[in-house]
Amino acid sequence: MARKMNYFKPKQRVSFFNLGLLNLALALLVILISGVGCGEKGTSKMAGSPVGDAVVSTTAESGDTIKVGILHSLSGTMAISETSLKDVALMVIEEINEKGGLLGKKLEPVVVDPASDWPLFAEKARELIQKHKVAVTFGCWTSVSRKSVLPVFEELNGLLFYPVQYEGEESSFNVFYTGAAPNQQAIPAVEYLMSEDGGGAKRWVLLGTDYVYPRTTNKILNYFLKSKGVSKDDIMETYTPFGHSDYQTIVADIKKFAAGKPTAVVSTINGDSNVPFYKELGNQGLKAEDIPVVAFSVGEEELRGIDTKPLVGHLAAWNYFMSVDTPENKSFIKQWRAYVKKHNLPGGDKRVTNDPMEAHYIGIKMWAQAVEQAGTTNVDAVRQAVGGQTVQSPSGFKITMDAKNHHLHKPVVIGEVQADGQFEVVWKTDGPIRADAWSPFIPESAKKVADWTYPWVCGNCTKAKF
DSSP states (O other), X not given: OOOOOOXXXXXSOOOHHHHHHHHHXXXXXXXXXXXXXXXXXXXXXXXXXXXXXXXXXXXXXXXXXXXXXXXXXXXXXXXHHHHHHHHHHHHXXXXXXXXXXXXXXXXXXXXXXXXXXXXXXHHHHHIIIIISOOSEEEEOOSHHHHHHHHHHHHHHTOOEEEOSOOOOOOOOXXXXXOSOOGGGTHHHHHHHHHSTTTXXXXXXXXXXXXXXXXXXXXXXXXXXXXXXTOOGGGEEEEEEOTTOOOOHHHHHHHHHHTXXXXXXXXXXXXXXXXXXXXXXXXXXXXXXXXXXXXXXXXXXXXXXXXXXXXXXXXXXXXXXXXXXOOHHHHHHXXXXXXXXXXXXXXXXXXXXXXXXXXHHHHHHHHHHHHHHHHTSOOHHHHHHHHTTOEEEOTTSSEEEBOTTTSBBOBOOEEEEEOTTSOEEEEEEXXXXXXXXXXXXXXXXXXXOEEEOSTXXXXXXXXXXXX
């Protein structure tokens, strides 16, 4: 940051010679200040580095390294899920550095811990952009943390890659969504449970943690179920706070509600609450063949600390499972296990891979490809280059970033919990499908378009901007 200069009126008259020297010195100072932070390939304006009302221009690659933000909860209720995302991000960064880095520079990860505190996410995001001047941030898990940081990234023109399934109803110029939208997870899961293969469910329990993702996803599912002829009397909707641990009454209520009709539970419970919920299913003898549960936030990592034998047959819908049998996945798992061993990470050989980890793997590689293509870390240039990037994913598919709505085209896979904590795939799409940023099942959303290309240039529009 440029230092504020204090000028004073001298007591004696300044000669023309001295004045000339003073003007020359001031001119040189202005040149030096203007040049601070200029990178080799371009500059990026960073609002929030003010000098009075001015803005300092800088680039993330101006120093010896390119700084990359890692914004995940490493403590609190979400640490159970997010710690592995931090670890896999560091793994991919290490891989890139071993291959020579980007633009002739090494990537320098800047890891912060918002500690499952949603306002703190915003503070840490601002710190990453303003203080550390990161080129990009990979982070968040919950939609409430993404909603917390969103105004910061939009105000400061930062770039966020968000790796977890979410409720849709958003498309930001400053966010790339590498997780699933509802039509890439929730809707296919419910359709499967309605089918003969899925048990032909007629009654539905929508059970979630009380925040934006479950409530919005369930709003979409309510509209969807009603479009399929499901009565509101056949829909039970229940929410619990983050960190909730007592599911005895709720599971008992589910059993009562299920009497008389085939029933399925759609779980949007998040974080460490999944452990007591699934334990209570086992305690009350609620088996998958009686009332199947499909979860959107339970993967291999969450099941790692649970006795999964009572949970065999329950379902999860994602875009990737560790059990997927592809050469790319074998390589991904091998790389992950080697990294865990090399860095002596907690959990050792019991550490697993999961869907959001794959999303980070894809997202970081896409960003790196875009930086190389753009020849700079300048946010505006990189953002333009990310659209259309393709990565060969561990799932075995070539995954493409949609240039219009900033969402990945992704396959959908539904898996059954196995006794070893892995998933057996019971249904999948033939290939990647395009995400719907705005749900066609919500009347007001069905009219909206997310398209960041000309002439729309908008993530929430009913008509083109130009």
